[in-house]
Amino acid sequence: xxEAPYTPDLFGRADCMAPWNETVTEGVVHLHHYALAKxxxxxxxxxxxxxxxPLRHMVTPGGFRMSVSTSSCGQAGWIxxxxxxxxxxxxxxxxxxxxxxPALFMQLxxxxxxxxxxxxxxxxxxxxxxxxxxxxxxxxxDKDERNLGQPIVSISLGLPAIFQFxxxxxxxxxxxxxxxxxxxxxWGGVSRLKYHGILPLKEGSHPIFGANRFNLTFRRAR
Ligand code: MD3
Ligand code: FE
Numbered sequence: 456x457x458e459a460p461y462t463p464d465l466f467g468r469a470d471c472m473a474p475w476n477e478t479v480t481e482g483v484v485h486l487h488h489y490a491l492a493k494x495x496x497x498x499x500x501x502x503x504x505x506x507x508x509p510l511r512h513m514v515t516p517g518g519f520r521m522s523v524s525t526s527s528c529g530q531a532g533w534i535x536x537x538x539x540x541x542x543x544x545x546x547x548x549x550x551x552x553x554x555x556x557p558a559l560f561m562q563l564x565x566x567x568x569x570x571x572x573x574x575x576x577x578x579x580x581x582x583x584x585x586x587x588x589x590x591x592x593x594x595x596x597d598k599d600e601r602n603l604g605q606p607i608v609s610i611s612l613g614l615p616a617i618f619q620f621x622x623x624x625x626x627x628x629x630x631x632x633x634x635x636x637x638x639x640x641x642w643g644g645v646s647r648l649k650y651h652g653i654l655p656l657k658e659g660s661h662p663i664f665g666a667n668r669f670n671l672t673f674r675r676a677r
Contacts, residue, residue, distance in 0.1 A: 466492060476570065479632060482646030483620070484571035490563055490610050491637030497612060498663050500557040501583060501671075504528045507554045508546045510585050516540065522590035523653075529556040530579040531676040533599065540599050542580065542676040556581055563639070564608045564673040571641035573606050578673040586616065586656045586668040594625050594652040597674070605675040606643030612636055612671070613664030614656055621650035634670075636661060 463469055474488045490497060510524040513535045527533060531542040532553045546553050560581055568576035584592070597607065611634040621629040627650065634640070634653075653670075660666050 468492070480620070480630070480646070482642065482644030484641040484643075485632075486567055486570060486639040486641070487635075488637050489567055489570075489639035490612070493559060493563065494612065494637060494663055496559055497563075497610070497671075500559055501612075501669055504554045504557065504583060508532075508549060510583070511548055521592075522586075523592055524585045526583045528554045528560070528581050528583070532580060533582045533674075533676070542599060560671065560673070563610065564671075567608050567610075567639045568606055568641055571606065571643065573641065573643060576606060576608070576673075576675070578608070578675055580674045580676040582672040582674070584670040584672065586614070586653065586670070588614070588656050588658040588666055591655040592653040594619060594621060594629070594650045596648055596650055598648060600674055600676050602675050603647055606641050606647065608673040609634075609640045609642070610671040610673075611638050611640075612669040613661040614659050614666070614668040616656055616668050616670075617654040619650075619652045619654060620646075621652075623649065625650050636664075 472488055472491055477485045479485050505526050508526045510526050512520050512524050514520050515535055516539045531544060532546060534541060534543050534547060545551060564578050565576055613636055616634045618632040618634050619629040620632055621627045656668055
C-alpha cells in the first residue's frame with residue numbers, strides 16, 4: 456500500500472489497465488480491458504469497413520427506424536427491413552458482398568471465445584452498431600442464427616453504456632451491466648437466448664471514438 460512507484464507492464468500498461476476475467480452470471484464471461492491494447496487498430500479497421508459498407512439506420516419489420524446505425528463485415532450481415540430480420544450475403548445498400556472481416560476482428564473474437572471456454576468459435580458475421588448519445592436498443596432476443604450452441608462475442612469501444620440483461624420473457628426483471636471501452640463479453644450457454652438491450656447513451660466524448668459508442672457483435676449466423 457501507499458509508496459509503490461508507477462510500474463507499467465511490458466506493454467506500457469498501468470496495472471489498472473491490465474485485463475482480467477469475471478463470470479458475471481451463468482454463461483456470461485466479462486473480459487475486462489481485453490481489447491484495450493488494440494483500440495487504435497480497431498478504430499482504423501472499423502473505418503475501413505464503413506468506408507465500403509456505410510453505417511445506416513435500418514428499419515424494423517414494424518416500420519420503426521432504429522436509432523442505432525449499423526453495418527457488417529464477414530460472410531453474412533444481419534439486416535432488417537419491412538420483410539423481417541435475417542442474415543444476407545450482400546449489403547442491401549451497395550448490392551455487393553459485405554467487406555471481408557478484418558484479421559484483427561477475427562483474432563480478437565476467437566481468442567476471447569477461447570478464453571471463455573469456446574475453442575471452436577468460427578464467426579461468419581460481425582455486426583457494427585454505432586450509438587450516439589440518446590440512442591438505445593430496446594429489449595430483444597438474438598435468435599436469427601442457425602447454431603444457437605455457438606456463443607456471441609461483443610466488443611465495446613468508445614462511450615460507456617448500460618446493458619440490460621433479462622430473462623426468457625421480455626417482462627422478466629433485468630440486471631444492469633456497465634459496458635466500458637475495451638471490454639469484451641462472451642455470451643454462451645443459457646445466456647444465449649436471454650432478453651437484453653442497451654439504455655439510452657449518456658452525453659460524452661471519448662479521446663479516440665468521439666461522441667460515439669461502437670459495439671462489434673460476432674456471431675456464427677449459418
Ligand atoms: C446477450 N447489441 O446487436 S452486444 C445486438 O451493445 C445487440 O450493441 C448490443 O444486442 C450492443 O443484437 C449488445 C452484447 C450482446 C449481444 C447478443 C446477446 C449480448 C447478448 C445475445 C444474448 C445475450
Ligand atoms: Fe442483441
